[in-house]
Amino acid sequence: MGKVASTISDDNHAPTMADVANRAGVSAMTVSRALKEGSRVSKATREKIMAAVNDLGYVLDQSAGSLSSRKTGFVAAIVPSINNSNFADTARGITDELESTGLQLLLGYTEYTTEKEEKLIEAMLRRRPEGIILTGGAHTDRARRMLKSAGIPVVETWELPAKPIDQVVGFSNEEAMGLLVKTLAAKGYRKFGYIGGTTSRDTRGSQRREGFIKAIEELGLSPGHLVSFGVPPISIEQGGQAVVSMLERWPDTEAVLCVSDLSAFGALMECQRRGMRVPEDIAIAGFGDYEVAAFCHPGITTMNVDCYGIGQQAARRLIQVIRGGEKKRGQEIFLTAYRVIERGST
Amino acid sequence: MGKVASTISDDNHAPTMADVANRAGVSAMTVSRALKEGSRVSKATREKIMAAVNDLGYVLDQSAGSLSSRKTGFVAAIVPSINNSNFADTARGITDELESTGLQLLLGYTEYTTEKEEKLIEAMLRRRPEGIILTGGAHTDRARRMLKSAGIPVVETWELPAKPIDQVVGFSNEEAMGLLVKTLAAKGYRKFGYIGGTTSRDTRGSQRREGFIKAIEELGLSPGHLVSFGVPPISIEQGGQAVVSMLERWPDTEAVLCVSDLSAFGALMECQRRGMRVPEDIAIAGFGDYEVAAFCHPGITTMNVDCYGIGQQAARRLIQVIRGGEKKRGQEIFLTAYRVIERGST
């Protein structure tokens, strides 16, 4: 370098607020105020500052800001999988709801294991989110402890956990599946089968299976046939394989309920490929009301769940606590809607 | 509070590194080292520290750390939609690749508009990511300027932009669609139709359409019929509507290519609903090789794209620059594979 050069800069480090302040001839504090909504800065000053910001291509550094303001502007959300359109909808609901608040989403996926969830929770907490949204109520002990001592609002979604951590936005997967069984029973079906993943990992899947078993019991029917197939998430392909194994073992099955629409779709396609008529030879129902279930032929009877709404509500709850500064109101539970969608497959 | 109490704490603020240091009887710096991989701390000290960490339920605060180390540990990625399983796969590829490096993903979706993308880029840059992954090559001028002055590596994906910003991981959508046309032409089809969204927003869609038009020209066939339908992303339902409008206007169409498998699936289902035989009466092909295309009946001929690999490669490129400290090597382009998957629908 030579010369005296301008007071600062000249080196190529990204501009800071001080650089902007310098150029605009004000203090850094005033720049900070000018860049924040609703702070009182005179029009003239604000314009000078904005000009400087543009000239330098300055972008606010939130990591620095959140250190002193003790607000990171992050919200964490953890879902089992982002490849599942139900959870993608929930994530979208969260993001959309957060958008107007200036909060930013940190998204992670567990691949349906609580171990991965625990790691994710820790990674997220390192970023000091102001709230966190989880899927389901199954967590490791350490995860529960970390969440407790983090001192931030927690929302569990998609289920009704037996031991909620804080708030809950979800529905009873058991009841929902039960309702589906009863709807089909009312149409005359008597011999039921259920297709799901090997249990335990996907707690929602297990709950649906429980609901299936209980409903059949309540109806006084002979126990339903259960086929477990593979590790969650159960794909389209596995749905097809499962229905085959179901029909080999119990050829008299009249109606097959599946843990999700993807497996139901796989089952439907496989049956058609084998020349079976749906629903005449066998009825098929799914869960989740994925787009594919509505437009395949025949359409798949399914349980519509308000995925997007779960995300919205969960985010809204967090925002209330975060921004509204409300006291924690203990374990509040918000139930979301579900309803049976009857289509041609039953 | 009464009593003298322990030196510090007693108030309910979350514990800091200093609290841990205090409890373990060491300095904060030593705690910092103990919590970082590969730093030399004696076994005894480390154990004392870990005990203190556990007792207090301490979780490292990365926002504070990144301020002083000038490394945030963030990587940003922006995709058009997380509800599209192709992009969800890419996001998964990125996350998986980042996992071992300790980098964390900041994910956003543009809903296929460059305006939203611009806003997202700004929001992400406020977090000072160490690198950023974009979808496609269409960006607003301001977005380009922000990216330039951010001084971080940028990877554009899923396309081959005419004016790359930095690195590229993608393929030519034009060529890929051309290949699909030629494959079908080789099977004897002559009268082609194309179903896509109203152009401009989805640049990959536009490129595929261009590829379609050019390929037909090269083959010396009469110009293909084009149906534009709705705003991207084109859903299953719109695919069905589009094929109807296509067949009303040009009943002699022999093969319909769709901008994605979702619209192809919608078209297929709609044709079946109307009693048309696929592929005898009309052939249908898609793009993207979604799971549904493989398992519907008949299977949909499509273009397989290495979605997951795009994400992996993009992340890998960033990591090389970020961690390896490699110099920027200018506009390097990495081509990803694609291949035609022939199935029963053609």
Add this chain to the structure above:
DNA sequence: AGCTCGCGTGATATCGATAACATTTCCAAG
């Protein structure tokens, strides 16, 4: 005129960690 009040702005301390340098400890070779 004297006083209060509110607005716009600046000065300073601080958020919680880490970089960089300083210091101490420890062990082995001479």
Add this chain to the structure above:
DNA sequence: CTTGGAAATGTTATCGATATCACGCGAGCT
């Protein structure tokens, strides 16, 4: 017993913003 040098640990100065308090100034009131 030294002494050199690596390993372990401590000290201090920052990173870039914002909270907080202080200040100057003009308007409105008595």
